Amino acid sequence: MTMIQKPRGTRDFLPDEMEQRREVEGFMRRIAGTWGYREICTPEFEELELFTIRSGEGIVGEMYVFEDKGGRMMALRPELTAPVLRMYVNEGRTLAKPLRWYYFADCFRYERPQKGRYRQFWQFGVEQIGADSALAEAEVIMMAGEMLAASGISFSLHVGHLAFMRSLLSGLEPGDQKKARMFLDKKDNQGLEGYFASIGQEDLASSLTSLAGCRDLPSAFSLTGDIPEKDRICELFSILDAAGTRYELDPGIARGLDYYSGMVFEAYAENLGAENQVLGGGTYRLAHLFGGEETPSCGFAVGFDRVMVSRGEKSRQAALVVGIASTPEGLEYALAAASRFREAGLRTELALSGKSLGQQLSIVARSADFALIIGKRESDEGMVTLKDLRSGAQKILALDDAIAEVKGSEPR
RNA sequence: GCCGGGAUAGGGUAGUGGUUAUCCUGAGGGACUGUGGAUCCCUCGAGCUGGGUUCGAAUCCCGGUCCCGGCCCCA
Structure with missing residues (x-):
């Protein structure tokens, strides 16, 4: 028999894993909520152009692109920032600023899968639109x-600012700037020095590598001088x-993107392999690309x-389970009892097979913490x-007392 | 896209160019008819896929698929 496999780079999640994912998702939602961020949702697919405007044609090869039946070029979303900003321009412009939004959504990228990199993956992201301050x-x-x-x-949280690097690179041709950012992003100091030597900028190369190694503001400013952004940067870090907040200053973060405008930050998990970046974000201006006013925004994903990979297998306290075993004479009462237990919020499972009580009990005992036994005797009384x-202890109780007893106990 | 390592029941595994492929676990059914995960019995279930070498391939060789590690990329 040939079984159909799941698509490359996708995963199936069994209940145990889903419960863990939902638990972590819940932590993130709760925190976003307490900071005043509210959930939004955008389409799973968008016009291809939305993504190429922002990131260039080069990304088409790494997206799931298709033509719909009306001949439009569409793409499964590879990320959410562009859709969220598109949404803002379409229908959020008249809302009071700042907007505080979050999303939890799946994205799709056609890349070679490896640990921590999948073709369908989830991002929890936050976008704050319309505020422009260090705070x-x-x-x-x-x-x-x-x-x-x-x-x-x-994890370690690295916070940087593009102004440092930009001020050092300001004298270079755009192409050379881009090259320099690439080397810096990779922390490839040898490559950087080699390249800069070839264009006669050895001094700059050493300034840049020193900058990338700076871990405090005074030494960073000693390389750049008093750049215009200095006050704002100092204010940010003093807040x-x-x-x-536990963070590390890292002026070497380059985040290869043109639309990041100032602060940039990343976080790395300590126990992952090549794909160890678990978060990225910064300040950006994007709305104008999609037809809106230029709007200061910042966010992260x-x-x-x-x-989830970094957390590893975490044992999780299982929910309390009540199993019900009944005889034919007790079934009607068992059904009523089951709904009362469920109304009380308890996970309640009827033994779906098993002729005798003993059989039902042995079925129920595999997964349940408590068994509720309901036969003719219970039903009559x-x-x-x-x-x-x-x-192994058992007692005969009124329904409400049984519910209270279960609710008062701890799961196994 | 590149380099390397893998793939044996649902999960985890052993093994050899030669009978009927090992073990653990799991799943289903039955015995047990008002007291439990037990026990007993039965059943299900595998060498990724397509070619090649060979009398004979799960084993050796080649292609593909998928997974893993690294590179590239990383919106």
Whole structure:
């Protein structure tokens, strides 16, 4: 028999794994919510152009692109920032600023899968639109740190600012600037030095590598001088310090993208391999690309699947389960009892097969913490027999007392 | 796209160019008819795929697929 395989780079999730994912997702949602961010949702696919405007034609080869029946070129979303900003321009422009939005959504990229990299993957992202202050930037950084910490992973949060590098590179041709950013992003100092030597800029190469190694503001400014952004940068970092945020200054973050305008930040998980970046973000201006006013924005996206990989297998407290075994005479009462248990929020499962009570109990005992036994005797008396499957103790109780007893106990 | 390593029941595994492929676990059914995961019995279930070498291939060779590690890329 030939079985149909799942598409390359996709995954199936069994209930155990889904429960873990939902739990972590819940941590992130809760934090976003407490910072005043509210959930939005955009289409799974968009016009291809939305993504090429932002990132160039080069990305088409790495997207799921298709022509719909009306002849339009569409793409499954490879990320959410462009769709969110498109949404903002389409229908959010008259809302009071700043907007605080978040999303949890799957994205698609046609790339070679490896650990922590899949063709369908999930991002938890935050976009803050229409504020332009150090505090606004600090807010998203602090929230990002809080989310990763709540996820239970070990990570380091690196915060930088593009102004440092831009000031050093300002004298170069755009092509050389891009090249330099590429080397810096890869932390390839040898490549950088070699390239700069070839264009007669050895001094600049050493300044850049020093900059990338700076871990405090005074040494960074000693390389760049008093750049116009200095006050704003100092303010940002003093807010982070005041808030007790754990971060590392990293002026070497290049984030190869043209639309990032200032602050940039990334986080790396400590126990992942080549794909160890679990979060990326920064300040950007994008709305004007999609027909809106130029709008200061900042945000980040968490690579949710990498967070899950980094967490590893975490044992999770299972939900309390009640199983019901009944005889034919007790079935009607058992059904009523089951709905009462469920109304009380308890996970309640009827034994779906098994002729005898003993058989039903052995089925129920595989997954349940408590067994509710309901036969003719219970039905006649309006009572239930509640058996604690962990201790073996059982007692005959009124329905409400049985519910209270179960609710008052701990899962196994 | 590049380099390398893999692929044996649902999961985890052993093994050899030669009978009927090993073990653990799992799943289903039955015995047990008002007391439990037990026990007993039965059943299900595998060498990724397509070619080649060979009397004979799960084993050796080649292509493909998928997974893993690294590179590239990373919106």
